[in-house]
Amino acid sequence: MPGSFTIGHHQAATVLDHADTERLATVLADLAYLLEIPGPDRLTDAQLAVLCEGRAADRSELVHWCASTARALKRQL
Secondary structure (H helix, E strand, O other): OOOOEEEEEOOEEEEEOHHHHHHHHHHHHHHHHHHHOOOOOOOOHHHHHHHOOOOOOOHHHHHHHHHHHHHHHHHHO
16 A cells, blocks of 8 residues: 555564554654753653663664654655
8 A cells, every 4th residue: 555654573564554654753753853952842861761661761862763763754655
């Protein structure tokens, strides 16, 4: 189906339709923005720790991953 996106790992696959892929790309781009900006709207270190499920958080790496993944998803649309 044009505009759908498939994420696979071995035999299991998840398929997102066009609208969900668009939404995921937007959420990731917004998350990158909120992680990166200075000021009161920036996600806090405590919020970042929750996003990383308690693992050591590397804010700049997560910003890069979110932004590049959002761009890759948008290119697939």
